[in-house]
Amino acid sequence: xxxxxxxxxxVIRALADxxxxxxxxxxxxxxxxxxxxxxxxxxxxxxLVRHEQGAVHAAExxxxxxxxxxxxxxxxxxxxxxxxxxxTDALMDSIPIVCITGQVPTHLIGNDAFxxxxxxxxxxxxxxxxxxxxxxxxxxxxxxxxxxxxxxGRPGPVVVDIPKDxxxxxxxxxxxxxxxxxxxxxxxxxxxxxxxxxxDLMAHAKRxxxxxxxxxxxxxxxxxxxxxxxxxxxxxxxxxxxxxLGAFPxxxxxxxxxxxxxxxxxxxxxxxxxxVMICIGARFDDRIxxxxxxxxxxSKKIHVDIDPSxxxxxxxxxxxxxGDCANVLEDMVRLWRTGAIHPDKKAxxxxxxxxxxxxxxxxxxxxxxxEVIKPQYAIQRLYELTKDRDTYITTxxxxxxxxxxxxxxxxEPNRWMTSGGLGTMxxxxxxxxxxxxxxxxxxVVDIAGEASVLMTMQELSTAVQYRLPIKIFILNNRYMxxxxxxxxxxxxxxxxxxxxxxxxxxxxLAEAYxxxxxxxxxxxxxxxxxxxxxxxxxxVLFDCVVDPKENCFPMIPSGRAHNEMILGDAAESLDSAITxxxxxxx
Amino acid sequence: xxxxxxxxxLSLITVVTTGTPMVIEQxxxxxxxxxxxxxxxxxxxxxxxxxxxLAMVKIKGSGEHRVEALRLADAFRARVIDATTESFVFxxxxxxxxxxxxxxxxxxxxxxxxxRTGIAAIARGPEGMxxx
Numbered sequence: 001x002x003x004x005x006x007x008x009x010x011v012i013r014a015l016a017d018x019x020x021x022x023x024x025x026x027x028x029x030x031x032x033x034x035x036x037x038x039x040x041x042x043x044x045x046x047x048l049v050r051h052e053q054g055a056v057h058a059a060e061x062x063x064x065x066x067x068x069x070x071x072x073x074x075x076x077x078x079x080x081x082x083x084x085x086x087x088t089d090a091l092m093d094s095i096p097i098v099c100i101t102g103q104v105p106t107h108l109i110g111n112d113a114f115x116x117x118x119x120x121x122x123x124x125x126x127x128x129x130x131x132x133x134x135x136x137x138x139x140x141x142x143x144x145x146x147x148x149x150x151x152x153g154r155p156g157p158v159v160v161d162i163p164k165d166x167x168x169x170x171x172x173x174x175x176x177x178x179x180x181x182x183x184x185x186x187x188x189x190x191x192x193x194x195x196x197x198x199x200d201l202m203a204h205a206k207r208x209x210x211x212x213x214x215x216x217x218x219x220x221x222x223x224x225x226x227x228x229x230x231x232x233x234x235x236x237x238x239x240x241x242x243x244x245l246g247a248f249p250x251x252x253x254x255x256x257x258x259x260x261x262x263x264x265x266x267x268x269x270x271x272x273x274x275x276v277m278i279c280i281g282a283r284f285d286d287r288i289x290x291x292x293x294x295x296x297x298x299s300k301k302i303h304v305d306i307d308p309s310x311x312x313x314x315x316x317x318x319x320x321x322x323g324d325c326a327n328v329l330e331d332m333v334r335l336w337r338t339g340a341i342h343p344d345k346k347a348x349x350x351x352x353x354x355x356x357x358x359x360x361x362x363x364x365x366x367x368x369x370x371e372v373i374k375p376q377y378a379i380q381r382l383y384e385l386t387k388d389r390d391t392y393i394t395t396x397x398x399x400x401x402x403x404x405x406x407x408x409x410x411x412e413p414n415r416w417m418t419s420g421g422l423g424t425m426x427x428x429x430x431x432x433x434x435x436x437x438x439x440x441x442x443x444v445v446d447i448a449g450e451a452s453v454l455m456t457m458q459e460l461s462t463a464v465q466y467r468l469p470i471k472i473f474i475l476n477n478r479y480m481x482x483x484x485x486x487x488x489x490x491x492x493x494x495x496x497x498x499x500x501x502x503x504x505x506x507x508x509l510a511e512a513y514x515x516x517x518x519x520x521x522x523x524x525x526x527x528x529x530x531x532x533x534x535x536x537x538x539x540v541l542f543d544c545v546v547d548p549k550e551n552c553f554p555m556i557p558s559g560r561a562h563n564e565m566i567l568g569d570a571a572e573s574l575d576s577a578i579t580x581x582x583x584x585x586x
Numbered sequence: 587x588x589x590x591x592x593x594x595x596l597s598l599i600t601v602v603t604t605g606t607p608m609v610i611e612q613x614x615x616x617x618x619x620x621x622x623x624x625x626x627x628x629x630x631x632x633x634x635x636x637x638x639x640l641a642m643v644k645i646k647g648s649g650e651h652r653v654e655a656l657r658l659a660d661a662f663r664a665r666v667i668d669a670t671t672e673s674f675v676f677x678x679x680x681x682x683x684x685x686x687x688x689x690x691x692x693x694x695x696x697x698x699x700x701x702r703t704g705i706a707a708i709a710r711g712p713e714g715m716x717x718x
Contacts, residue, residue, distance in 0.1 A: 128621070129620075129621040129622075149621055154619075180595075182624060183621075183622070183623050183624030183625060184621045307615075307619060308615045308618065308619070309612060309615035309616050309618075309619050311615075312608055312611055312612070313612055316608070
């Protein structure tokens with residue numbers, strides 16, 4: 001299966017051979033030969049974005065909602081530098097992306113040529129791997145290896161930088177069967193002795209807890225199924241990071257809600273007080289641990305991760321298991337089923353009683369209002385009105401993102417696309433473009449903030465062009481809400497530059513883009529307005545005007561421990577049985 | 587660092603660093619996850635590895651200083667690899683502290699500049715890195 005063709009044709013051919021259907025990109029001088037090759041075929045559909053950052057986020061949404069590799073094509077210089085935010089986002093959240101960048105011709109590299117940037121230099125710290133292809137002979141192998149590396153092991157973004165003369169050069173194309181990087185062999189199968197140790201610890205636990213993360217989602221649907229099976233078998237409580245939401249159904253009684261800085265009281269207290277922590281596909285990041293030296297002081301910790309560099313990085317663990325979540329979970333389920341395991345029923349009963357006591361604090365409670373829309377209420381109504389549909393949710397970054405994580409109940413994996421590690425404002429809108437392309441019949445909602453969404457608003461134009469009926473549900477509080485919240489709590493209420501003095505009229509803005517605009521200001525009108533948003537077969541900008549003063553609770557202030565949470569005033573007032581403890585906690 | 591096995595496109599890179607055990611483990615894992623890296627071996631944990639450096643040391647001087655420099659070079663088994671009527675370049679190999687000491691001794695004798703490689707290390711015994 002070898003054929004002679006140009007480098008540009010090889011790019012499109014390799015994408016087609018990898019099963020790529022959609023390529024998010026933006027043309028420019030250094031990728032014109034590849035655009036010519038796109039023009040000549042129908043297998044790979046090019047999606048024209050409005051900014052290269054949007055291309056990468058769209059590819060991320062596509063990848064995260066399908067489990068496939070997302071593909072991006074951008075030009076040299078500014079095309080590549082504009083993609084850097086998206087690449088870094090994909091690296092932090094382990095999203096498989098292949099990004100093809102054009103480069104000036106090889107003889108001009110290092111010459112300060114027009115639209116030249118040192119793309120491999122710039123993207124080295126923000127990719128899993130990158131290539132500068134200087135010989136046409138190397139191109140087919142590199143293209144296919146890029147997909148292999150992006151998707152295998154801990155997934156991540158891979159950049160292939162292709163000078164323009166290589167795109168024009170003729171060479172022989174074939175799909176390689178092996179790759180030269182013999183040192184790259186991700187460990188999939190966990191060490192069975194370690195897994196036995198883990199099962200032994202779990203079997204004798206008195207206050208156990210599952211703490212799971214995005215690795216379970218990345219590992220595929222089988223991992224989520226196995227996790228559900230193991231959690232059911234053991235009967236232990238489970239919490240998850242922001243990235244892991246949906247791997248375990250939020251409607252299940254064993255589910256304790258998200259943990260971490262804005263996690264539930266029960267999840268964080270259980271993390272602090274547990275005696276065996278079973279961490280699967282999460283990485284003990286600082287939003288999760290809070291103060292490291294006070295993190296879950298009394299527990300033995302089991303950590304399953306495919307990336308050895310995630311283990312013992314922040315927190316010392318007792319049983320490290322390097323391997324793919326699905327693989328390790330399969331072993332765990334088998335060992336648990338076949339072993340003579342007699343959990344301490346009395347201790348577990350007490351533990352669940354304690355968990356229920358924490359739950360009784362209703363840490364997510366807020367004061368409802370008939371006058372003004374509470375942002376939490378808006379998410380709750382959105383959830384109620386969309387939960388029976390085939391729905392995908394993306395978000396921007398800030399308070400709205402945390403409220404979405406707290407109040408939208410995710411029952412399935414791959415339904416929740418959010419920027420966790422990098423915290424990229426402007427992620428949600430372009431991401432929803434990618435999700436909608438992958439799932440044309442589904443309902444795709446970007447839960448947004450008015451500040452975030454303005455960072456990548458231009459992608460609404462992309463949605464309109466491709467008739468993608470994404471719903472942008474803006475919780476508009478006229479503040480960069482999370483910044484304002486931190487200024488209120490930590491900087492004496494000096495709201496330096498966090499108020500949006502001049503916001504656009506989002507309804508008119510939608511009309512200007514040939515999309516559909518809705519504004520809602522009263523709680524009583526909300527359900528009707530949300531139904532209208534769902535029913536309109538067009539991209540919708542929904543300006544949901546919410547209480548500008550609302551803060552996101554509970555909260556572990558940075559540098560504090562899990563048992564030093566701040567609760568909202570509504571949660572305190574509901575607390576009657578354990579007042580002393582409550583006072584201590586606030 | 588240079589290519590050490592041309593046919594296999596292999597280079598043996600020696601990295602010298604300090605840190606707590608947790609930091610060292612993290613450094614090794616971070617190196618290991620780089621796609622082009624074939625293998626990471628901790629020479630310190632292995633024990634008994636051999637470490638050498640090479641330095642070229644230029645001195646300028648005349649009379650007694652010149653004689654003394656030559657005498658010391660001889661004691662350190664440094665070789666003269668370039669000479670003019672007013673200068674020498676010595677080549678010296680050895681452990682880092684030996685080279686440090688030699689350079690310090692050359693300082694009052696007209697040291698001009700030093701070019702040194704940093705540590706290259708290899709394990710003792712019959713096994714190569716790929717076998718570990």
